[in-house]
Amino acid sequence: MPDSLVSLIPTDAFKLFLVIFLSFLIGLEREEQKVAVGHYAFGGVRTYPLLGLVGYALASISTGAMIPLALGFVVVGGFLLLAYWHKLQTAQGSGFTSEAAGLMTYLVGALIYRDRYWVATAIAITSVILLELKTTLEGLTQKFSPHDILTFTQFLFLSLVILPILPNQAFGPFQINPFKTWLVVVAVSAISYGSFLLQRYRQGRGGVMLSALLGGAYSSTVTTVALAKRSLADPRPRVYAGSMMIGSGVMYLRLALLVSLFNPGLRQTLLLPFALLGILGMAIGGVWASSGKVTEEVPPQPHLYPAQNPLELKAAFLFAGLFVSMVILTHYVVLYLGNRGVFTLATIMGVTDVDPFILGMTQSAGQGTELAVASGAIAIAAASNNLVKDLYALLFSQSPGHLKFDRQLPGTQALGLLTLLAIAGLTPLLWLL
Known part of the structure; x- marks a missing residue:
């Protein structure tokens, strides 16, 4: 992070803002998709920022240790698996993209705590692009x-x-x-x-x-x-x-x-x-x-x-x-x-x-x-x-x-x-x- 930016705002404040901003981008895209499909879909503009904050908070409490982060990943993955199981019971042709995006959001929070700003930003933006280009990418299979x-x-x-x-x-x-x-x-x-x-x-x-x-x-x-x-x-x-x-x-x-x-x-x-x-x-x-x-x-x-x-x-x-x-x-x-x-x-x-x-x-x-x-x-x-x-x-x-x-x-x-x-x-x- 540039020294000039560090001198203007506290480091933790910047990290929290970045976590919320990137997670909100993913949640916003998923919220639009949930409205478009008209049936149950996991998460939206509130759920994904919360997942990002969970990843950041757990990384902060464990001071970046890998075992607590891995256990947190498993727990979050378990909840997402339950959400996916529920979606399978209520909708036809359900995909796993929303749940996968939730796991990525958790990792974005953990990466930002470890000062991996570029990696976290690249993952979040790439995820949004891939989610938004669903129709275009699936259309390539016909070409x-x-x-x-x-x-x-x-x-x-x-x-x-x-x-x-x-x-x-x-x-x-x-x-x-x-x-x-x-x-x-x-x-x-x-x-x-x-x-x-x-x-x-x-x-x-x-x-x-x-x-x-x-x-x-x-x-x-x-x-x-x-x-x-x-x-x-x-x-x-x-x-x-x-x-x-x-x-x-x-x-x-x-x-x-x-x-x-x-x-x-x-x-x-x-x-x-x-x-x-x-x-x-x-x-x-x-x-x-x-x-x-x-x-x-x-x-x-x-x-x-x-x-x-x-x-x-x-x-x-x-x-x-x-x-x-x-x-x-x-x-x-x-x-x-x-x-x-x-x-x-x-x-x-x-x-x-x-x-x-x-x-x-x-x-x-x-x-x-x-x-x-x-x-x-x-x-x-x-x-x-x-x-x-x-x-x-x-x-x-x-x-x-x-x-x-x-x-x-x-x-x-x-x-x-x-x-x-x-x-x-x-x-x-x-x-x-």
């Missing part, structure tokens, strides 16, 4: 399947349990670092999963541009293909062409973040130009999409989010394998083909997912590969990927066997926009090479 939850749990196991025990040192002639390799997988998967969750939560709401914005953080290539296919049944070519540009702009911001995380040298050379390219792509795409006119009725929008969860273990291990392969391949290319070979490889890698190659470059930049060469190769790979997306946009936005270059078609418009972004993406080469 995410048990398989999604299992996948997320597996990812947490691999990132929070396995990652810390991996050796953080290089092995073998290619200097492969197991910790950094899996850290790359965790970072990429986390960014992609964040976008995946937002798209799943939105459930197609928010329009095409929002879908492109979120999809670009997952995969701008997948987003381009999805938007091109969707444009076949939607009379808004500018909206889709601009949205494809937005997705590619987000790609540059995503790459700027990943490069900055894993190589300080590349952060100095690429963070600013990639951030500017990202903003430029999003701005041009947004203006182009907003200028579109609808001449026909707009059909309902299907979901854009990808079918595969990015935290699938197979996808994670596949990415790890591709990442290690890119590190090894880059080593041999630099050794036998020199800088031109690296640039050629970067151009070829743009045809597929550029993340494994670019993140592989973050590991070799400044070591086996010159920093300027690695920076140039990353810029080339991103530009090459934009040119490949030109082709995807053109092909998938038209019916099979009817390829044509019509300025009114979204694929043709996207061709010009993405080509412009690809050319702009090569400008860092002017000072890097």
Whole structure:
């Protein structure tokens, strides 16, 4: 507690006020819930402050000793168990949240006596938030399947349990670092999963541009293909062409973040130009999409989010394998083909997912590969990927066997926009090479 606050009011008075205030917040939320359900529910604006005061008083009498506090916890828990039993007899579908909140309130009082102000405040506020968001949190079960939850749990196991025990040192002639390799997988998967969750939560709401914005953080290539296919049944070519540009702009911001995380040298050379390219792509795409006119009725929008969860273990291990392969391949290319070979490889890698190659470059930049060469190769790979997306946009936005270059078609418009972004993406080469 700040010294200035201690000098103004007695310590015990401050503690009692904090106990009553935090307990009252919990009781107020439970009182509202009791009124809403219309049947018996444990506690309210008087009961919870009393429980908090019981915890504080018992801690004060026992001078913070654990055995009296534990016995008090058992006694309070017994009374709450009786209340819960009574609720089961009088109401259907009764939950245990009010009784659990009562136990937490008792602990809040004890924690404040022991000067654990931050912990007590965090517990109380978190409890109120969880209680208040009951409908929202229960609604999430309708948006995410048990398989999604299992996948997320597996990812947490691999990132929070396995990652810390991996050796953080290089092995073998290619200097492969197991910790950094899996850290790359965790970072990429986390960014992609964040976008995946937002798209799943939105459930197609928010329009095409929002879908492109979120999809670009997952995969701008997948987003381009999805938007091109969707444009076949939607009379808004500018909206889709601009949205494809937005997705590619987000790609540059995503790459700027990943490069900055894993190589300080590349952060100095690429963070600013990639951030500017990202903003430029999003701005041009947004203006182009907003200028579109609808001449026909707009059909309902299907979901854009990808079918595969990015935290699938197979996808994670596949990415790890591709990442290690890119590190090894880059080593041999630099050794036998020199800088031109690296640039050629970067151009070829743009045809597929550029993340494994670019993140592989973050590991070799400044070591086996010159920093300027690695920076140039990353810029080339991103530009090459934009040119490949030109082709995807053109092909998938038209019916099979009817390829044509019509300025009114979204694929043709996207061709010009993405080509412009690809050319702009090569400008860092002017000072890097």
